[in-house]
Amino acid sequence: MLQKTCPKLPMRNKAITKEFYLTKLGFRSLSETDYEGYLMLVRDEIEIHFLSSGSWIPKKTMARFTFA
Numbered sequence: 001m002l003q004k005t006c007p008k009l010p011m012r013n014k015a016i017t018k019e020f021y022l023t024k025l026g027f028r029s030l031s032e033t034d035y036e037g038y039l040m041l042v043r044d045e046i047e048i049h050f051l052s053s054g055s056w057i058p059k060k061t062m063a064r065f066t067f068a
Contacts, residue, residue, distance in 0.1 A: 010053035017050055
């Protein structure tokens, strides 16, 4: 039975994403290590990972993703 999920979301700017989640939403960093292009945040039982999306533009590329 599924007990926990950890979404991995795209981010365009790591500094802006981190600042928003830490200051506005109350998350904290999951790791003291700063991984290039990757960010792990946690709040209570919620864990979210972000990966650098580079030039990803959601409106133009969302149709390329398939969900199982």
